[in-house]
Amino acid sequence: MRRVAAVSLLGAVLTAAALSQTAERVSIVSGVGLPDGWLLLGLTVLTCASELTVVRLRHGDAVEELSLYEAALVVVVLLLPPGQALLAALSALVVASAIQRRPLVKAVFNLGTYAAAVSGLILVVYAVAGTPGQMTVRVLLGVLLGTLLFTLINLGCLAQILGVVSGASPWRIIRDEAPLSAYMAVGTVATGLTTVEIARHSPMLLPFMAMPALALTYAYRAAAQEADERARSARLLELSQVLAEREDLVRRFLLLLREAFGADLAAADLTDTGELVSVDVNAPAEVAIGPVPSYLARLRHLDRPEHLSKGLPTDLRHLLVVPIEAGGHRFGTVALGSRIRGGRQLSMRDMTLLAPLGDALAVALRGAEHLDRLVEESSKLHAVVEQSSAGIVMVEGDGIVRMWNEAFADLTGVAAAEADGRRLADLLDVPGADDRAGLLPVTPQSPKTTAEITIRRADGELRRLRLAHSAVFTGERLVRDVIVITDLTREHRVERLKSDFIATVSHELRTPLTPIIGYLDLLRTRGARMAPEKRAQALELVADRARHMSRLVEDLLLASRVGDGQDEPALRVDLGTHDLVTLVHQVAEDMGGAEGRVVTHLPGEPVEVRCDAGRTIQVIGNLVGNALKYSPSTERVDVRLGVRDARAWVEVIDRGRGIPADQLTKVFEKFHRVEDPMTMSTGGTGLGLFIARRLAHAMGGDISLISALGTGTTFTLTLPLAHAQVP
Template sequence: MSLLGVVLVTVVLWQTADRVSVVDGVGLPDGWLMLGLTVLTCASELTVVRLRHGDAVEELNLYEAALVVVVLLLPPGQALLAALLALVVASAAQRRPLVKAVFNLGTYAAAVSGLILVVYTVGGTPGHMTAGVLFGVLLGTLLFTVINLCCLAQILGVIGGVSPWRIIRDEAPLSAYMAVGTVATGLTTVEIARHSPMLLPFMAMPALALTFAYRAAAQEADERARSARLLELSQVLAEREDLIRRFLLLLREAFGADVAVADLTDAGEAVSVDVNAPAEIATGPVPPYLTRLRDVDRPEHLSTGLPADLRHLLVVPIEASGRRFGTVALGSRSRRGRQLSMRDMTLLAPLGDALAVALRGAEHLDRLVEESSKLHAVVEQSSAGIVMVEGAGIVRMWNEAFADLTGVSAAEADGRRLADLLDVPDADDRARLLPVTPQSPKTAAEFTIRRADGELRRLRLAHSAVFNGDRLVRDVIVITDLTREYRAERLKSDFIATVSHELRTPLTPILGYLDLLRTRGAKMTPEKRAQALDLVADRARHMSRLVEDLLLTSRIDDGQDDPALRVDLDAHDLVALVRQVADDMGGADGRIVTHLPGEPVQVRCDAGRTIQVVGNLVSNALKYSPSAERVEVRLCVRDERALVEVVDRGRGIPADQLTKVFEKFHRVEDPMTMSTGGTGLGLFIARRLASAMGGDISLISALGTGSTFTLALPLARPHVS
């Protein structure tokens, strides 16, 4: 801009070097006339009305009116010199920053040069007022206004972060009215000076009227800006996000203050926003001048006892519902800046109360969020399923525990009906999904659901509902999984039925033969009596093994250090042990077929327990295979382990039962309809004993094709084939 001013000044001096004034007849020597007009122009520049644009300030004055007089009454060179000299003197008197002074000088140099060129080009130098002169002055003044407005819009746009075109659009009407007013004032002054100099003092009245018009426009603009900021303040107080910083920024802008400070008593520090750094917030110790005002119980307007850089200070308490949060203060620095008044105090006081209410609400909201977070954590981490439904059973909350129970995720459940999410096989149970009524808002119900994978689960739903009249508002349901309890109860019933059956089977012949021996034993032949006694002994041993298995299972379950649980590990020939099992069973009438290596296979095991485990596996295979089918027993070495495979051609085991057959008391058959004997303890004990010897038992089975049980034991030494 300074470069443009230099160029235009050069053009003016070159094009109008030999020109005289546009009008003449004032009757004063050129020197005195130039001095008087320079003083007049300087005084007009000092008559300032400030118009705020956010953080920037536009200064309105009578400089343009004085400039019209200077351009008409002085030759071009003198007019340009008087205008710029008056501007320099005024800037020095107002102590404007150097950058701003240089910018203004460059802007006005360009604008004044444009005005002079248009006036002399359009109106010429007729020596008196003509239509051409009037038109030239009007056109030149409009050009002067356009140049000034464009330059000002660029600066205000950078400072305020808004579009320069928006500023030009908003300010153009006022600038045009002001241009016409300054032209009228300047032309009238020139004509009175030429023809009736005695009336010149009365020209102060239109100038004053124009000044007051400027001030009214500035006040109106300030009020519009303040209203906009107060509206934004209400939104900030409602949103409560970054509350203090945004509140102080808007408060300072709304009141045209230089600094806004909030002294937060609880925090023990002050938050401030300064006009010199409008986008930054400063947090630090409370200034001394605010510390002594912490206990003010009413608004204060101070102009004494302040720091050197503050001239005025408004202080209001921040209080709500008997709670004091601190104080908020607005300060102004410069004499030329906007003076804070008691009228500002009446607006600031309720804003301080509104800030206190917002801070109190923010505290409540923080506590509510904290409590909600705790409640959410409890709900999500709860091992019990928790569901909340509204209205007609619409799901609004579905925690992770219930998602695991049902296999339905919370995202899938939200917004859907509870009855549509749970697969309840029993129609009566479906009707009891929401059993609550206004008369019975708290109740509980049990029923079975089917998961998507087909598994059945027994659940207990405890309802706690809230009604509005007859309408269900909310029902919080706590779900407990009773599946294990029901399975344990079923297992208990199955165990009682199984053990009763197993005890009754050997006990019946024992009682029968004992009664026979008691009543007819003397008449029986020795051979018959010996057979009866052998049978009684065999059945008694069977009962003894059953009781021993029950006791061993109890000790394993309780973790007792019982001798029955101990294994004596040593090197033994597994081939010999397997052969002994087959021999002890007498080959089961030719049904047991062995495939054993021709050389010993040394394993580290307990010989007696190994015979017990292998015998259990072979006995199970014989029991669950048709009587015409053979049971194969194979022994091989693989990966430094000896494997004993017992293969049957029985009915096989369902896939969902493969891991459960090793659980205690588990029977693949229903105990009430089973066709084979057993307590369901053999495989449980066998796997525990195998594990105690450092081995394991695995199972491969398929329905209709049979099963293969494999006992794996560690080798006592590397096996050489």
């Protein structure tokens, strides 16, 4: 609107300047022989008719209208005084705009543009030619320069509007259109000057001046048609690209379709949704989606293309409608419309081109539907594969991985992104030639088979896997192999733990039982002859070993009764006040310092805690024993004691192999062993940490740990201080 107002203001200023500079002037050329009133009326009618002879050139979403108005202006400016020339030119323009029913904004813009251009033409012609009364060289030069100025003003104002609509630079539009506009200006001058001379000297020949005018109009229309064809070819090429894509297909198709045919409206009535998608030249940046208008709804079931000019809304002049069908499925209809106010008239020639485009859209929509279904099914399959608890791998015939789900990534420690495109044999570390041969054991004779292999993860852990193969062959060539992997490591661990548990329990029970049997035999055969002190020592040793065996049996029974849940009842312990420093000393002495490997860091004063002394020694002994067992014999074990926040803590720090991150919470489970059951080199029942933590909880404390592979492990026992408030 600001540009329209600026153009209108420019027209008003130049009009005022033209009237003030030429107020007393008469016509440049005289001798027509008609009264002034009739001449004014006749030239006004001629100018109006010239403006109605319109050829439209499209610039994307904008339309440039070419006419014989400029040629008529040359005649008007030469034969009428300046004031009457301006009156005739602008009056003719107003009447033509009313007849063509142009929008108000466009009519005001045209009036301002032509007022400025005509005023410039008049000023230049009168400045150069004066008023000689006849045709002279100065008149010819003045008309030529004035017409070029008229063309420049008109093109400059038009470029501003075209730049806003199309987004192109106004200077680029002026540069591109200047040659054609200059040629048209020369033709305009020739037509106007010739008409003036014939009117002065041979009025009877004026009807024959229609021939040059028609030729000029034909040239205009040829140029417009050429521009339309170039634009249509470009849009049709873009259409072919749009139809090959899925995103926003219908909207983009309609936008290009409207531009290719120079229509005002393009719409698609989609039968499946019952909605209309439309693209309107009056709102090029918007797409209307809503109910289908009645005039299109009644054409929903047509089986052939239709060219309509009746029964349409009042603002539509023509409507082309073609069905959208492919493969026996109907998607709806596509319509192109032109309005009464401007717009290109749609013909049967357009219909012959629109019909196959409708079929192409149907094929694209059908392809999009099939692709959507394929994507949906693929996404379901992908979800099943990714959410499966079993590992799933797909390899091509040369062993290249093409699918590797998250479950198998967790098993192997190899991410799916890292595995894609690499050979399966290069991704899995399979110790032993026999196991490596089990990676792809399928043959054309046995496309479905099962094999078991052992792999070594990057962290050194061994996993036992069962691979169920399902292969597809073409002749002797393997096309693809889908492998479902089950982790058998836990089952192997359980079997090993069972046998290890039985052996360990047998050993643990036999250890105290052997001296009991031996001393009982000694007391039975020689007890009467033994010294009282020796007999008392023997009986004390038998009682101590019996108590030890009782505790062991009690632990086994306890482990069998107590579950792993956090809500299990606390164990019964005999709580009292004891010096934790003394208890830690006793553990170190009982283990004999493990030949100097156990190093204690204890405070100089007692640390009184509330605990069961025997159970506390059992817990600390278990932690120190584990540290010694899982550390190299050359490494020491540090035992530290301290107080913090009304609690005492004992840290047992080793420099062993460490515990994998995925097993930090499992080490306190019954029968769990950190070592791989197929390679473990240490003994134990897997009950020590389970019972130790239960005992710590029963005494109001806890056991926690910090560990990393290759750096060692720190177990921390916490117990409440004796003076702390016990809940």
